[in-house]
Amino acid sequence: MTNLTRLTLLAAVSTSLFAPPIPSPLSLMPWPKELTAQPGFVAITGNFSVSITGPGAGDERVQKAMPRLAARLARQTGIPIPAVSPVSDKDAVLVIVVGEAGHSGAQKLGDNERYSLTAADNHIKLDADTPLGTLRGIETLLQLVRQTPNAPGFSIPNVVIHDEPRFAWRGLSFDVSRHFMPVDVVKRTLDGLAAVKLNVLHWHLSDDEGFRVESMKYPKLQELGSDGMYYTQAEIRDVLAYAANRGIRVVPEFDMPGHSTSWLAAYPELGSGQGPFHVIHEHQEEPTSVMDPTQEWTYEFLDRFIEEMAELFPDEYFHVGGDEVSPKKWLGSPRIRAFMQEHKMANAAALQAYFSKRVLDIVTKHGKHMVGWDEILNPDLPKTTVIHSWRGQQSLWSAAKEGYQGILSAGYYLDLSYPASYHYSIDPMRAPALPTGGPVTKNGPVPGTPADLTAEQSKLILGGEAATWEELASVEMMDARLWPRLAAIAERLWSPESTTDVASMYRRLDATSKWLEWLGMNHRSNLSLMRQRLAGPYPQQPLDVLASLVEPTKGYSRHAQLYGIFSPLNRLSFSIPYESDVARNFSNSVDEYLAAPKDRRNGADLRSRMADWAKAAKDVRPMLENQSVLTENLPVADGVAKLCQAGQDALTYLEGNNSAPVGWKQKASTSIEPVVNKRIGDLLIQIASGVQKLVEAVPGK
Amino acid sequence: MTNLTRLTLLAAVSTSLFAPPIPSPLSLMPWPKELTAQPGFVAITGNFSVSITGPGAGDERVQKAMPRLAARLARQTGIPIPAVSPVSDKDAVLVIVVGEAGHSGAQKLGDNERYSLTAADNHIKLDADTPLGTLRGIETLLQLVRQTPNAPGFSIPNVVIHDEPRFAWRGLSFDVSRHFMPVDVVKRTLDGLAAVKLNVLHWHLSDDEGFRVESMKYPKLQELGSDGMYYTQAEIRDVLAYAANRGIRVVPEFDMPGHSTSWLAAYPELGSGQGPFHVIHEHQEEPTSVMDPTQEWTYEFLDRFIEEMAELFPDEYFHVGGDEVSPKKWLGSPRIRAFMQEHKMANAAALQAYFSKRVLDIVTKHGKHMVGWDEILNPDLPKTTVIHSWRGQQSLWSAAKEGYQGILSAGYYLDLSYPASYHYSIDPMRAPALPTGGPVTKNGPVPGTPADLTAEQSKLILGGEAATWEELASVEMMDARLWPRLAAIAERLWSPESTTDVASMYRRLDATSKWLEWLGMNHRSNLSLMRQRLAGPYPQQPLDVLASLVEPTKGYSRHAQLYGIFSPLNRLSFSIPYESDVARNFSNSVDEYLAAPKDRRNGADLRSRMADWAKAAKDVRPMLENQSVLTENLPVADGVAKLCQAGQDALTYLEGNNSAPVGWKQKASTSIEPVVNKRIGDLLIQIASGVQKLVEAVPGK
Numbered sequence A, B: 001m002t003n004l005t006r007l008t009l010l011a012a013v014s015t016s017l018f019a020p021p022i023p024s025p026l027s028l029m030p031w032p033k034e035l036t037a038q039p040g041f042v043a044i045t046g047n048f049s050v051s052i053t054g055p056g057a058g059d060e061r062v063q064k065a066m067p068r069l070a071a072r073l074a075r076q077t078g079i080p081i082p083a084v085s086p087v088s089d090k091d092a093v094l095v096i097v098v099g100e101a102g103h104s105g106a107q108k109l110g111d112n113e114r115y116s117l118t119a120a121d122n123h124i125k126l127d128a129d130t131p132l133g134t135l136r137g138i139e140t141l142l143q144l145v146r147q148t149p150n151a152p153g154f155s156i157p158n159v160v161i162h163d164e165p166r167f168a169w170r171g172l173s174f175d176v177s178r179h180f181m182p183v184d185v186v187k188r189t190l191d192g193l194a195a196v197k198l199n200v201l202h203w204h205l206s207d208d209e210g211f212r213v214e215s216m217k218y219p220k221l222q223e224l225g226s227d228g229m230y231y232t233q234a235e236i237r238d239v240l241a242y243a244a245n246r247g248i249r250v251v252p253e254f255d256m257p258g259h260s261t262s263w264l265a266a267y268p269e270l271g272s273g274q275g276p277f278h279v280i281h282e283h284q285e286e287p288t289s290v291m292d293p294t295q296e297w298t299y300e301f302l303d304r305f306i307e308e309m310a311e312l313f314p315d316e317y318f319h320v321g322g323d324e325v326s327p328k329k330w331l332g333s334p335r336i337r338a339f340m341q342e343h344k345m346a347n348a349a350a351l352q353a354y355f356s357k358r359v360l361d362i363v364t365k366h367g368k369h370m371v372g373w374d375e376i377l378n379p380d381l382p383k384t385t386v387i388h389s390w391r392g393q394q395s396l397w398s399a400a401k402e403g404y405q406g407i408l409s410a411g412y413y414l415d416l417s418y419p420a421s422y423h424y425s426i427d428p429m430r431a432p433a434l435p436t437g438g439p440v441t442k443n444g445p446v447p448g449t450p451a452d453l454t455a456e457q458s459k460l461i462l463g464g465e466a467a468t469w470e471e472l473a474s475v476e477m478m479d480a481r482l483w484p485r486l487a488a489i490a491e492r493l494w495s496p497e498s499t500t501d502v503a504s505m506y507r508r509l510d511a512t513s514k515w516l517e518w519l520g521m522n523h524r525s526n527l528s529l530m531r532q533r534l535a536g537p538y539p540q541q542p543l544d545v546l547a548s549l550v551e552p553t554k555g556y557s558r559h560a561q562l563y564g565i566f567s568p569l570n571r572l573s574f575s576i577p578y579e580s581d582v583a584r585n586f587s588n589s590v591d592e593y594l595a596a597p598k599d600r601r602n603g604a605d606l607r608s609r610m611a612d613w614a615k616a617a618k619d620v621r622p623m624l625e626n627q628s629v630l631t632e633n634l635p636v637a638d639g640v641a642k643l644c645q646a647g648q649d650a651l652t653y654l655e656g657n658n659s660a661p662v663g664w665k666q667k668a669s670t671s672i673e674p675v676v677n678k679r680i681g682d683l684l685i686q687i688a689s690g691v692q693k694l695v696e697a698v699p700g701k
Helices: A003-013 A060-077 A131-144 A183-195 A220-224 A233-245 A261-266 A296-312 A327-331 A334-342 A348-365 A393-401 A420-425 A475-482 A485-494 A502-518 A525-535 A541-548 A581-595 A600-619 A621-626 A631-654 A664-675 A688-697 B003-013 B060-077 B131-144 B183-195 B220-224 B233-245 B261-266 B296-312 B327-331 B334-342 B348-365 B393-401 B420-425 B475-482 B485-494 B502-518 B525-535 B541-548 B581-595 B600-619 B621-626 B631-654 B664-675 B688-697
Strands: A034-044 A050-053 A094-098 A115-120 A123-128 A154-163 A169-175 A200-207 A249-254 A317-319 A369-373 A386-389 A405-408 A461-468 A550-552 A683-685 B034-044 B050-053 B094-098 B115-120 B123-128 B154-163 B169-175 B200-207 B249-254 B317-319 B369-373 B386-389 B405-408 B461-468 B550-552 B683-685
Touching: A034 A115, A050 A060, A060 A131, A060 A233, A060 A502, A094 A131, A115 A131, A123 A131, A131 A154, A131 A183, A169 A183, A169 A485, A183 A200, A183 A233, A183 A475, A183 A485, A200 A261, A220 A261, A233 A249, A233 A296, A249 A296, A249 A317, A296 A317, A296 A348, A327 A334, A327 A348, A334 A348, A348 A369, A386 A393, A393 A405, A393 A461, A420 A485, A420 A502, A461 A475, A461 A485, A475 A525, A485 A502, A502 A581, A502 B525, A525 A541, A525 B502, A525 B525, A541 A550, A541 A600, A541 A631, A581 A600, A581 A688, A600 A621, A600 A631, A621 A631, A631 A664, A631 A683, A631 A688, A664 A688, B034 B115, B050 B060, B060 B131, B060 B233, B060 B502, B094 B131, B115 B131, B123 B131, B131 B154, B131 B183, B169 B183, B169 B485, B183 B200, B183 B233, B183 B475, B183 B485, B200 B261, B220 B261, B233 B249, B233 B296, B249 B296, B249 B317, B296 B317, B296 B348, B327 B334, B327 B348, B334 B348, B348 B369, B386 B393, B393 B405, B393 B461, B420 B485, B420 B502, B461 B475, B461 B485, B475 B525, B485 B502, B502 B581, B525 B541, B541 B550, B541 B600, B541 B631, B581 B600, B581 B688, B600 B621, B600 B631, B621 B631, B631 B664, B631 B683, B631 B688, B664 B688
Parallel strands: A050 A094, A094 A123, A169 A200, A169 A461, A200 A249, A317 A369, A369 A386, A386 A405, A405 A461, B050 B094, B094 B123, B169 B200, B169 B461, B200 B249, B317 B369, B369 B386, B386 B405, B405 B461
Antiparallel strands: A034 A154, A115 A123, A115 A154, A550 A683, B034 B154, B115 B123, B115 B154, B550 B683
């Protein structure tokens, strides 16, 4: 199937504003490399059965996937599907062929993930080169399940899919230091990663705020370097097995020499400068403490520590951080300055390069490839080092030109409250086409400049990782932090480069967001419970409406004000999705209306939405006035009311029955100006830009 | 505090229709014996701390309750509250005094549960005679947490509570045979039971459909008597410890000699009549197989089996079922008839009495008191037997008159889809005042005739158990089956007999339903996910509205049609609450309106509700037409549309601007007649009776 056909198909299933929503069975995410839809379907019933053949049939990952498949089919259909016991090819509804057994040992970067899935003639065939491909294909199969049109029950549509990933390294960098995330959160996150075909959990296990792994050799790390919340080695092994069964590599990160205060709280002799050091609990304007790279003791410690962790974590890659090292802490020490002079190091960067090189030797000695954030890039490092770019594509490409492999996280930070469309526009092989977090048109970004890399160099770009830093996330809103936006990044890293239709992405993201809850994510239900807590005895509905119109402020704007390990994260801004679907749809509808203002249905629809919002802004007031944690949001309700008034007035004038009185436009603009792209507390009213467009479109002044 | 004061207080917090909802901190359920509210509050902050003193301070149940208390406070406030480490009395926010240590061994029927809770002067004091009382008081404390009026944050209001239960046996009879319920469901159910101060899990572990416990002595019981889903003994012990820590006794039931097909599938030699026997998977009109009480082998088997289970389950009570034994299976066997003749048994009841007596000897030998359903009642049984009434208060009282202890389940069957108000009206000490499942007025039931028992006999009424039979419940809707209605039964069994205000009960039940989700119950969120599965790609909101207006049909009306262990339980009737709050509120509002029809606000409010429902009934149609599992519900949407039309017309005529045309009333009545108290599929449109009242109130014919 050509890309053109595929795009036509996408266009055919995209919904227009007033057509009844068209049920589309094709809400796959990530979108596969090749897909041909065909008429007919394969019914999913209580008699669902599976045969598994091929050299890889006995692979533990495939075998263990079978009861999960049965349970998830049952959940997606409400049909009790008994744990599937293998039957013969002839009798099976699902025939799985696994081309070869997995190699011995842990999953490796670049392991084959290809699969083909065919549904036809009342049978489904899943054919993969490897057990890993089988796992990916099962996820696609599950995403295809829907109610059968015109016949009560569930089925998957007839289809032929050939699929494989664009990038080999598709991950999530997951900070569990700032706020600890218990094992059950990690496990359900792994379920989610597998479901959208991500294959790396990059586990950020230590930082200034907490050391989160049990070390047998240096137990003070977890005892003094955490608030008692860390993973035991037994728990780590349990998580690693869980991940391996789902085809996910786990790359541990122990950040050094910066972001290491929790180590120093336990072992102050590792630090540059005078201790004692204390685990950090609040937002810091000052740079935090760093390790002392001039003492041999530091390397002896790291050697023993990395030996222990290299054994615990089977993956070939080992992340040593290396970001945001403050020169100040080094240059402030006469002893360290003397060391630098002695070794002819011109600056702190040279000292960090020295440190990186020493750590690399240790990591290599223990059988691992080193990964580090892009600050570690230095010509002295051997080419086996992987550069992890958080500062932009340029550093990734520079590294590739020098022969280093690289992965991209710049543009994929889920903690900064940017919309899915922004992350979706970020391509490891192209310069960003958009300002950070900026708006993306419905039809997708103007492509940025492609990387000026040779074919050989291009191969060094391994992929990317979404990243989330947990200063402002606790267990309650963790899932909402990740989902559904992470699925859009997963598609960017799996699907062909040409898969860039933003409207299609959002349609499928909405479906994805729904079924992720069946899989155990709570990104929607738990936010609702948080709002219920805020609403107390009041009916929750008007608060839900208000919450649907706003977003948290972007970037790092909230950190200084709100962050602390022990700070309550219970206000409205934490109980809402990071992206307002309602506001985005409204803005798109305003564009459609302004493009064809004579279509009265468009206008009536916009008016009705604003009327509902205005009603909610009114109904919510007693709650905001009396529920003390919510009271700070009264200006948000006021802002929404004003916007709805201005928007409804604008519609009246745009409909042309009356022209706007002289001065109305100025007055309306002034009235809404304080809430258009302006923070109210730590919220933005995201319907403001749509209203602003309406007001500005009114003829006259 | 006198009852009169308490009732006045209740009245003061009950909400009227148009007043803004009044936040009341007093949503306790069950309502305590004595409560005095006082001005002021004790703030709950991250500095929450506890001291525990008194002879019982070291009790494991109290100690283990502390981290749970911290975690639940955190969940209820969004404030990170570190696991509380005991501090001195002076520094503690919460001072717990435990009067005495628990006796050694398992919790016993009648163990003291009294506690007092005082919040004043920025401190909370929880004083209990025993560890069990401490657990009950902690639940009350958690129910008091709410946002502080006029000061951002959370707190509990100043209050003095003295509390203890009315009945000593307050349980849930929980069938896990018809559909197996995994350990995590049992555990969260135990959390819920403890939260509403129930203290018995009566675990119905075997029935015709499945034998759910691992027996080491007779492993075929679980191997051949189940579909592979049963609890291992390790799992049982884990659940028992979980229950014990929450102050809940676990009484196992192994139903015999009837309801025992799963035993016979494993050991056919136990059966009356010819085997082989097969575990039952579908609804049966014919009586199921029974054990053969004439063979010594049966008692040898039961002796060894009960010995094993008596050791596994530490509770003093052991439930042997005894219900619904078909005489047919015995009388059809020449051998059994001969045995009866030989032993001069006039009928099957005499044979069952013989069986009960033999089983009682075994149960007694293994150190347990026997409990059985009311069919076992027979003058030959010793007075240590506990009679469990499922057939009505009369059998309970008859037993008490003969000197037997008893517990009531008649009227508390949660599987029959009756409203909370019905269960709430059932009192173990009074004859039912209402027809089964019948309507209850807003002001509560007319009290039925009190039991004609002496004081001594009254003491034999130990309490009651809600009961749920899982023919028509799977894991997905299990929580909705139990909650929130179970909390109303819990109040009936804990609170003073005079606590009968239905409006207050419903107000507090609504609050209870909300916080139960914070505790992990999913009775609301999971039904929503089930409706999402039905809605597929369509917006779910109109389906949610439609779902809020209907209830499943009552009693056993759905069983024959729908039950099967492998039947899909995925249609709309399974994805809705068992009771429609919306319909009940509507009916109450109609009553208020008809009592004061000139209050135009009442009329406008009713009209607006019906307009919203009519809109949903229209908007939901494309979904019902295209989502095949939902299509059967088109007549429900039609019915709602008709009702809303008739109700809105009636309002117009009642408002008196126009009088109804001649014949309108007849026509409207005829139009809605097919949906008033009539099943549509397996649903009832519960707003119908409210509309009917409006139509009938219109003057003229």
